[in-house]
Amino acid sequence: MIWGRRAVWMFLALLVALSGGSRTARAQDELIVADQKGQQKAIMAASGADRNIPYHIHWVEFEAAAPLLQALGAGAVDTGIAGDGPFMFAWGAGLPIKAAYVIPPKAGGKATAIVVPEGSSIVSPAQLSGRRVATGRGSIGHLLLLRLLATGAIPAPAPKISFLLPVQAKAALDTGRVDAWATWEPYVSLEVVTGHGHIIADAAGLMPNNSFFVANNDALVKKRELLGDFYRRIAQAYTWGIQHPTDYARILAQQTGIPFNVATVVAEKLIASPVAVTPEVIQAEQTVLDTYRAAGLLTTTEPLAGAFEPHFAAP
Incomplete structure (x- = not known):
């Protein structure tokens, strides 16, 4: 299966290194954060949650969740955001990653x-x-x-x-x-x-439609304090985004190059507060795993609870 190929993981790690993370990728005072279309970086900047951080955040941009999760599994990045579908697909294929926080679907699956x-x-x-x-x-x-x-x-x-x-x-x-x-x-x-x-x-009514902040297992051990601080800050940023959707949309448009009218719709559909993973969330995600299994795309028999990190407090 393509997800399990070590060569792919090494290639992704090399790409991140070439993007500027090679000198400090293993440093304990740096968090390497994977982003999609600059959305997390934009809301951190717009809200001011990126100020006075006592460590360095190295942002790495990905076009979609699949390569982002492969980079997480390779240890090339520490954490990033992904929808439940690609996350369950990656975890079910054996990548050493766990979901630490859940972002419930604000738009009821319409995203x-x-x-x-x-x-x-x-x-x-x-x-x-x-x-x-x-x-x-x-x-x-x-x-x-x-x-x-x-x-x-x-x-x-x-x-x-x-x-x-x-x-x-x-x-x-x-x-x-x-x-x-x-x-x-x-x-x-x-x-x-x-x-x-x-x-x-x-997707309304068809699947849980959750998104997750995902971390690789190594970072969960070695950079736990940094991850906890980052998740707290991103939660503050999302709370700000709920209260200031127009300001967030403006920054998102500036940082990503997408039109402002598109950024406004994205802000309306996506900005919700991250919360801790609960047993109810895990139970809902069983549908996702079962769907991939029924389609013959995953064969894992690992308990679903192993996909989640339950020990982070609410951000």
């Missing part, structure tokens, strides 16, 4: 959706039968497709899935090489708001 381009005649998930759909392998978009298949919302024959990273998936959608794209924010809003596409299904 994950299947989009089609402007002018498409597809208006319902049933019309995806036999069509070409792009998504990331093990991503929350992939999980949404699997759930729609499991519930019968997409009848046989199943869609022909092209596993692509977001930039590749966007290009494939724009050029007609695929008919639809199962993706997540900010890509959903980029396609709908700026590309004039439309949503034909979202």
Whole structure:
């Protein structure tokens, strides 16, 4: 399985080293934080939660959760954020990672959706039968497709899935090489708001739709104090973002280059307060693991509780 290949892990570690983390990647006074589309760095900066930090944060940018989680498993980064689908996929494939905090779904699952381009005649998930759909392998978009298949919302024959990273998936959608794209924010809003596409299904009611702050097992032991401080600060930043969504959207647009109107939608859908993992959260995630198992994508028999770090207090 591709997730377990040591060569991939070493390659990702090398990429992080080349990005500037090689000199201090093992330093105990530095936390290497993986981000997606600059969203965590933006909210830390906008809220002021990144001020007077008694250690150095080295940010590393990733296009999607899959390579981010591979880097976590390789020990190239210490912590990062990922949706429950890719997290469970990575943990189930044997990566040495655990979820420390959960971010409940503010938008009830609408941050994950299947989009089609402007002018498409597809208006319902049933019309995806036999069509070409792009998504990331093990991503929350992939999980949404699997759930729609499991519930019968997409009848046989199943869609022909092209596993692509977001930039590749966007290009494939724009050029007609695929008919639809199962993706997540900010890509959903980029396609709908700026590309004039439309949503034909979202994840509301189909899966837990949690996101997690994930750490590798080594960092949980050796950098526990730093992780605790970072999670406390990011929780403060999210609380600020709930109270100041327009200010957060402005900073997000500046730091990531996405249009302000898209950043505004993203802020509305994604900003919720991180909380400690509870038994109820773990129980809900069983659905995700079972979905991957039923699809033949995971064979792990490890107890699900082993995917979570229960000993961090509420941030």
